[in-house]
Amino acid sequence: MTRHFATLSRRLAIASLIAAGAGLPPAAAPAGAAEETVPRPMEWSFSGPFGTFDRGQIQRGYKVYREVCSACHSMRLLSFRDLSRAGGPEFSEAQVKALAAEFEVEDGPDEEGEMFTRPGLPSDRFPSPFPNEQAARAANNGALPPDLSVIAKARPHGPDYIHALLTGYEEPLAGFEMRSGMSYNAYFPGRQIAMAPPLGEGVVEYTDGSPETVDQYAGDLAAFLMWAAEPTLEARHKMGFNVMIYLIILTGLLYATKRRLFAAVAH
Numbered sequence: 523m524t525r526h527f528a529t530l531s532r533r534l535a536i537a538s539l540i541a542a543g544a545g546l547p548p549a550a551a552p553a554g555a556a557e558e559t560v561p562r563p564m565e566w567s568f569s570g571p572f573g574t575f576d577r578g579q580i581q582r583g584y585k586v587y588r589e590v591c592s593a594c595h596s597m598r599l600l601s602f603r604d605l606s607r608a609g610g611p612e613f614s615e616a617q618v619k620a621l622a623a624e625f626e627v628e629d630g631p632d633e634e635g636e637m638f639t640r641p642g643l644p645s646d647r648f649p650s651p652f653p654n655e656q657a658a659r660a661a662n663n664g665a666l667p668p669d670l671s672v673i674a675k676a677r678p679h680g681p682d683y684i685h686a687l688l689t690g691y692e693e694p695l696a697g698f699e700m701r702s703g704m705s706y707n708a709y710f711p712g713r714q715i716a717m718a719p720p721l722g723e724g725v726v727e728y729t730d731g732s733p734e735t736v737d738q739y740a741g742d743l744a745a746f747l748m749w750a751a752e753p754t755l756e757a758r759h760k761m762g763f764n765v766m767i768y769l770i771i772l773t774g775l776l777y778a779t780k781r782r783l784f785a786a787v788a789h
């Protein structure tokens with residue numbers, strides 16, 4: 523009997539996931555329910571078959587990551603020199619050297635067998651701010667801040683979700699039971715998250731005149747994290763475009779050849 527219920531509730535959960543994926547309006551969730559809201563689809567410069575990253579946007583996203591998120595989140599699959607590669611934020615090599623040197627990186631052991639820290643080098647990966655998982659959990663109400671290298675691909679709705687999550691902190695719905703130290707966020711599964719709202723108006727200074735709002739920071743971060751998760755997106759889109767051109771030319775040539783051959787047959 524219990525098993526039957528378990529299967530049934532799993533089926534229901536799957537059905538509601540499918541419904542969520544089909545883009546039902548968020549209002550479909552009854553008040554107080556723990557299901558998360560579906561993120562609103564945004565316009566991104568990188569979506570579509572010919573999309574490219576907006577260089578300024580992912581540079582700003584990096585700045586917000588550096589000044590806010592890197593206090594808790596690592597990006598272990600990314601090295602500093604990736605920031606100067608084509609198709610990414612394209613900082614200059616001198617800039618990357620300076621950006622890397624702002625981070626403390628553990629190295630060693632030295633001749634006495636001791637580990638030591640030194641300023642980061644372009645070849646280093648983005649380090650974790652915590653020495654180990656236990657320390658990270660102890661500092662974050664028991665929750666582990668995930669590595670952000672591929673988070674934009676690891677979550678359904680990727681960049682839309684990241685933008686929605688970062689702008690989605692609200693007062694809990696009436697009657698919603700919150701665990702201590704948690705924040706209410708309609709986009710997080712279960713609607714309560716151990717990450718306190720990390721952004722606020724004006725927390726990061728922009729030098730290009732872009733608005734210093736939570737909405738702008740969240741969009742810039744989502745674009746930056748999308749690049750981090752898929753650094754070859756632009757090359758892939760370009761390749762797809764070249765393949766299309768090639769196929770179109772090939773089709774023309776084949777058609778011309780066919781006409782010639784059949785013209786000979788007809789006479």
Ligand code: HEC
Pocket residue numbers: 586587590591592593594595662665666667668673677684687688714715716717718720721743
């Ligand atoms: C004070 C530490 C702290 C800061 C600063 C912080 N986070 Fe988090 N973050 C966390 C913790 C802890 C979790 C895990 C939450 C949980 O599991 O309830 C988390 C989870 C996340 C998740 C994963 C949500 C999911 O679906 O699992 C994303 C994405 C995220 N943070 C992005 C960011 C971004 C972007 C920034 C910078 C604006 C940021 N965080 C700043 C602590 C932090």
